[in-house]
Amino acid sequence: MQVQVLVAGAGPTGLTLGVELARRGIAVRVVDSAETFAVGSRGDGLQPRTLEVFEDIGVLDAVLAAGAPPCPTKVYVGGRPVGERTMGPPAEPTPAVPYPTAWFLGQSRTEAILRERLAGLGVPVELGTALAGFTQDTGGVTARLGTGEVVRVDYLVGADGGRSTVRRALGVAFEGSTDESVRMLLGDVRADGLHHAHGHWLGAADDPMRGVVFSPLPGTPHFQFGAPLDPGEAEPGTELAAVQARVDEVAGELGVRLHDLVWSTVWRPNVRLAARFRVGRVFLAGDAAHAHPPTGGQGLNTGVQDAYNLGWKLADGAPDLLDSYEAERRAVAAHVLGLSTRSMRKHLDGDADAHERGREYHQLDLTYRDGPLAAPGTGELRSGDRAPDAPLLDAHGTRVRLFELFRGPHATRLVLGDGPAPADGIPTYRIRPAGSHPAGGDLVDAAGHAFTAYGPGVTLVRPDGYVWSRPQAAA
Numbered sequence: 475m476q477v478q479v480l481v482a483g484a485g486p487t488g489l490t491l492g493v494e495l496a497r498r499g500i501a502v503r504v505v506d507s508a509e510t511f512a513v514g515s516r517g518d519g520l521q522p523r524t525l526e527v528f529e530d531i532g533v534l535d536a537v538l539a540a541g542a543p544p545c546p547t548k549v550y551v552g553g554r555p556v557g558e559r560t561m562g563p564p565a566e567p568t569p570a571v572p573y574p575t576a577w578f579l580g581q582s583r584t585e586a587i588l589r590e591r592l593a594g595l596g597v598p599v600e601l602g603t604a605l606a607g608f609t610q611d612t613g614g615v616t617a618r619l620g621t622g623e624v625v626r627v628d629y630l631v632g633a634d635g636g637r638s639t640v641r642r643a644l645g646v647a648f649e650g651s652t653d654e655s656v657r658m659l660l661g662d663v664r665a666d667g668l669h670h671a672h673g674h675w676l677g678a679a680d681d682p683m684r685g686v687v688f689s690p691l692p693g694t695p696h697f698q699f700g701a702p703l704d705p706g707e708a709e710p711g712t713e714l715a716a717v718q719a720r721v722d723e724v725a726g727e728l729g730v731r732l733h734d735l736v737w738s739t740v741w742r743p744n745v746r747l748a749a750r751f752r753v754g755r756v757f758l759a760g761d762a763a764h765a766h767p768p769t770g771g772q773g774l775n776t777g778v779q780d781a782y783n784l785g786w787k788l789a790d791g792a793p794d795l796l797d798s799y800e801a802e803r804r805a806v807a808a809h810v811l812g813l814s815t816r817s818m819r820k821h822l823d824g825d826a827d828a829h830e831r832g833r834e835y836h837q838l839d840l841t842y843r844d845g846p847l848a849a850p851g852t853g854e855l856r857s858g859d860r861a862p863d864a865p866l867l868d869a870h871g872t873r874v875r876l877f878e879l880f881r882g883p884h885a886t887r888l889v890l891g892d893g894p895a896p897a898d899g900i901p902t903y904r905i906r907p908a909g910s911h912p913a914g915g916d917l918v919d920a921a922g923h924a925f926t927a928y929g930p931g932v933t934l935v936r937p938d939g940y941v942w943s944r945p946q947a948a949a
């Protein structure tokens with residue numbers, strides 16, 4: 475019988491999971507308690523690994539067209555320009571890493587693109603449809619929706635954000651802390667007097683570290699603003715007049731006029747990790763499983779990767795695959811939480827661009843080497859590692875990238891050189907070294923990048939793009 479999945483929450487995590495399941499022909503419903511779609515820009519930094527996922531699930535072109543690369547930030551003190559912060563020259567794509575730099579797009583727009591892709595697969599997001607409660611037994615999950623409907627499914631996924639109803643109903647601890655001493659006034663607004671082509675830090679004349687940052691939101695005339703609050707400061711208002719008053723304190727003669735406030739909040743760093751990501755037939759993903767500070771730009775990205783890891787496993791249903799989700803993703807979430815917490819500390823110490831610099835924030839080097847699906851090994855590319863891209867040529871001399879071969883819901887087998895390849899239904903590509911004359915569907919590694927990265931022999935690549943050592947599991 476066809477697998478049925480209920481996804482609670484239509485944020486980036488639930489939407490990505492919906493696409494992953496729907497494109498595999500799984501009967502999935504994506505429900506959200508909200509009456510309208512969220513408008514705030516929140517997670518506006520898409521990391522390189524997320525761009526790779528977006529390429530696979532068919533939304534990358536739309537995301538690249540709608541967003542923008544990182545831009546410099548002009549620094550003002552008391553309204554006078556004193557310099558510019560840049561993140562250095564943009565990294566160039568390499569054969570292995572086609573998207574080396576983070577891409578900026580407001581979260582509400584990323585969600586709209588994912589929703590459109592999901593709708594194209596025949597799955598509309600059901601607004602005003604909260605998950606109210608559920609029970610589970612060995613055969614499935616019976617979920618109660620706020621609309622009064624009762625749904626019976628094989629699996630339930632709680633992608634319902636930091637205050638997750640699903641996590642609470644499971645009684646899973648959300649371990650960590652909320653730091654009340656660190657607060658930031660955040661939101662989206664239009665700002666006359668500030669050029670939209672770059673960011674702006676408006677520092678106070680008497681304390682340049684106190685101020686308001688404005689980051690342009692691509693495709694809209696708005697900026698995302700952020701104003702760190704002093705530890706002893708009374709809770710400020712979040713309405714337009716309160717934000718304007720705060721800007722007036724630091725803008726000096728720049729005379730910045732705010733209007734059209736879309737969204738604003740006083741944010742507190744919440745750094746938490748769910749004790750479990752799975753209880754029986756119920757899974758937790760995204761912010762429901764791990765809450766990050768926004769510094770480091772990891773929260774949305776980690777949720778998208780959770781969904782990408784979980785989707786093919788739910789569709790397959792093999793017990794060892796379902797078991798591997800928590801082991802693989804909880805370890806990654808713990809690691810990423812450490813990273814974004816360190817980044818937040820650097821921010822608080824005044825290193826405002828700290829999070830953009832290191833490759834570790836790009837999520838390209840995260841591996842499942844220590845997970846249950848990996849086999850022990852030595853060498854550069856190991857079971858559990860991200861399978862890198864590489865350009866090849868087909869028999870007609872047309873360029874083909876490995877990522878194009880990986881694209882889609884299937885696993886992929888690469889046979890580099892002459893070795894045997896089992897005929898088990900997994901799409902298999904034979905890759906010959908540079909200088910070969912390819913026959914039939916063979917490909918040539920004209921520039922040598924594939925042989926350098928993968929070495930001769932057989933490599934199986936999981937549907938989510940990691941080197942896999944267990945071909946029999948995919949058969």
Ligand SMILES: Cc1cc2nc3c(=O)[nH]c(=O)nc-3n(C[C@H](O)[C@H](O)[C@H](O)COP(=O)(O)OP(=O)(O)OC[C@H]3O[C@@H](n4cnc5c(N)ncnc54)[C@H](O)[C@@H]3O)c2cc1C
Nearest residue numbers: 483485486487507517605635760761768771772773774775
């Ligand atoms: C100011 C700010 C800046 C940020 N910057 C970044 C950044 O640069 N990069 C980054 O990667 N991340 C960033 N983040 C984090 C990012 O926004 C979150 O990690 C991301 O939204 C998590 O996605 P999600 O889908 O897991 O959860 P959410 O986006 O929280 O979505 C959960 C959804 O579940 C719905 N829901 C809740 N309860 C129920 C229920 N009972 N039934 C059904 N639906 C329910 C909600 O309505 C919501 O739509 C930032 C966050 C903030 C606040």
